[in-house]
Amino acid sequence: MTAPLSTGPLAQAPVAHFTVERPGLARYRRLVTIPLVLISAAVLVSLVANAYWISTLTSAAALALAAAGVGLLYGQLGLVSLCQFGLIGVGGWVTLRTGFAFGWPFELSLLSGGVAASLVGILCGLPALRLKGLYLALVTLMLAGGFQVVINAFGFPDGGDGFLGRADASQRLMLPRPLLATGNEAYFLYAVIVLALGLMLIELHRRTRPGRSWAMIRAGETTALSAGVNLLLYKAWAFALAGFLAGLAGGVLAGGVGQLDGRAFSAAESLNLFALTVVGGAYHWFGAVIAGLLLRAVPSLLTDHGVDGYLAMVIFGAALLHALVTAPTGIAGQIAGLGRWLTGLIASESTPSPAQQEAPASDKLTADTGDRHP
Numbered sequence: 001m002t003a004p005l006s007t008g009p010l011a012q013a014p015v016a017h018f019t020v021e022r023p024g025l026a027r028y029r030r031l032v033t034i035p036l037v038l039i040s041a042a043v044l045v046s047l048v049a050n051a052y053w054i055s056t057l058t059s060a061a062a063l064a065l066a067a068a069g070v071g072l073l074y075g076q077l078g079l080v081s082l083c084q085f086g087l088i089g090v091g092g093w094v095t096l097r098t099g100f101a102f103g104w105p106f107e108l109s110l111l112s113g114g115v116a117a118s119l120v121g122i123l124c125g126l127p128a129l130r131l132k133g134l135y136l137a138l139v140t141l142m143l144a145g146g147f148q149v150v151i152n153a154f155g156f157p158d159g160g161d162g163f164l165g166r167a168d169a170s171q172r173l174m175l176p177r178p179l180l181a182t183g184n185e186a187y188f189l190y191a192v193i194v195l196a197l198g199l200m201l202i203e204l205h206r207r208t209r210p211g212r213s214w215a216m217i218r219a220g221e222t223t224a225l226s227a228g229v230n231l232l233l234y235k236a237w238a239f240a241l242a243g244f245l246a247g248l249a250g251g252v253l254a255g256g257v258g259q260l261d262g263r264a265f266s267a268a269e270s271l272n273l274f275a276l277t278v279v280g281g282a283y284h285w286f287g288a289v290i291a292g293l294l295l296r297a298v299p300s301l302l303t304d305h306g307v308d309g310y311l312a313m314v315i316f317g318a319a320l321l322h323a324l325v326t327a328p329t330g331i332a333g334q335i336a337g338l339g340r341w342l343t344g345l346i347a348s349e350s351t352p353s354p355a356q357q358e359a360p361a362s363d364k365l366t367a368d369t370g371d372r373h374p
Contacts, residue, residue, distance in 0.1 A: 030203050034285055035196040042192035046185040054184045055256070056300045057293075061191040062252040063088075064292030065198045067277045068285070069242030072202055074274075075282035076214040077238055079132060083124050083140040084246050085270040086147035089262075091117040091247025092254040097157040097165050099175045099254075106178040106255055110194075113254075114247035121243020122236050129232060144267040151262040158259055174258030191252050198245050199285045210237055272316065279319045281330025290331050294319075 045057060066084050073079045095113035098104050104112070127139045157165030159173030167173065181190035205211050213234045216224035221231060254260050276294045281287025294316065299309035323330055329337075 028204075028207060030285070031200050034199050034203065035193075038192050038196045038199075038289070039189070042189050046188055051184055052304075053300070054188050056296050058184075058188045058191045058256045059253060060292040060296040061188070061195045062249045062256070062292070063273070063295050064195050064288045065249040065252070066246040067273060067280065067291035067295075068199055068202055068288035069245040070274055070277040071280075071282035071288055071291075072205075072245075073238055073242050074277065076206065076211065076218060077235065078218045079128055079235075079238075080134075080137040080274065081124070081128075081140045081239070081242065082137050082267075082270045082274055083144040083147070084242065085265055085267075085273055086144040087117045087121055087124070087243045087246035088250040088253070089147055089151055089260070089265040090120050090243075091250030092260045093151070093156055093250070094247070095251035095254045096175055096260065100157055100159045100165055100173060106176065109175075110248060110251035110255070113251040114244045117247025117250065118240045118244035121239045121246070124243070125236055125239025128235050128239065141267060141270065144270040148262075148266050151265055155262055156254075156260040172259065175254055177255050177258075187256060191256065194248060194252055195289075198248060199288065202241070202245075203285060205241065210234060214238060272313075275320045276316060279316065279323045279330055281332025281334075283329055284332035284336055286335070287330050287332035 042061075046054065049057065066088050069087075070081065070084050073081050091113035093113075094116040095109045098112045099106065099109040124140055124143050128136055131139060154164055155166060158167050159165065159171065160167030177187055178190060181187040206214075213224070213229045216227055216229050217231060217234060224231060250260075272295065273291070276291040277287065280290030280294060294312075298315065299312045302311055303309045327334055
């Protein structure tokens with residue numbers, strides 16, 4: 001954009017150039033970055049990975065959805081919820097039950113699991129209206145333990161009749177995958193697309209009114225109330241969104257395996273999910289992806305090299321201590337900081353110094369023609 005100056009003696013003065021950035025578009029730039037990065041990486045991985053790693057990374061993509069919900073509650077509101085793995089189980093249970101009972105398309109069963117987990121997430125978030133910190137963490141952990149007891153007693157649906165949908169061992173069914181993603185590689189890409197949509201949904205909330213309200217609540221509930229923020233509405237909104245993402249994660253896991261095992265949904269898994277979300281980075285969308293990879297890829301990598309996968313728990317404990325003491329933004333925050341430093345370094349090197357900008361025109365001409373003054 002050029003700003004013309006007045007005519008007269010100053011007409012020959014240099015013309016100023018102004019660059020006007022449209023903040024309304026720049027604030028949504030990440031909504032384009034997320035799917036491009038994730039889908040491009042998934043396509044490359046699907047071309048080189050074997051079936052074992054495709055299955056492992058599919059589970060990692062699903063758990064990254066749940067980690068994104070944990071990061072939303074902790075990063076935006078400062079709330080510690082330790083029942084997210086139970087909500088994954090709720091989403092998986094409803095996805096399996098509706099898929100077997102009604103024969104719905106996979107996408108519809110997946111959405112029903114997300115909605116059911118969202119409603120349960122709101123119920124789990126009710127203590128957050130009065131509790132926070134350690135007390136909220138203990139209450140939500142008890143809820144996760146309660147789900148563990150219930151699911152171990154009744155199990156997941158496997159194609160049987162009745163409300164619970166349990167069948168005999170010889171009559172157990174596998175949940176059909178989406179029509180466009182029946183193969184392992186195709187379903188891996190499908191899971192990554194669902195992950196990208198979930199991360200974009202969170203990012204859209206962060207850039208709009210709910211994100212601003214959550215930031216005020218994190219700064220102080222008194223400040224938020226004075227600004228007219230409805231604490232009940234926006235806290236319940238956050239728990240509903242986190243539960244919805246966890247429910248989608250459970251549905252994606254159910255579609256990948258065809259069935260689910262109740263022993264995989266212990267309360268300890270909720271602790272691992274929260275800890276690795278902090279390690280990965282609760283304040284950046286890429287932190288959820290790192291958390292999913294840590295939960296599934298690291299134990300699989302150790303097992304693949306003949307090392308006991310439970311050694312990963314020791315590694316995770318050291319990583320959590322490091323994150324809490326020296327890197328509160330997690331691995332994703334450190335990567336983002338390194339990227340900003342490199343960008344600033346490149347920009348400073350490409351920008352001419354003031355001495356070069358004020359060099360006389362005769363010196364520039366001499367440099368261009370190669371002539372030398374005696």
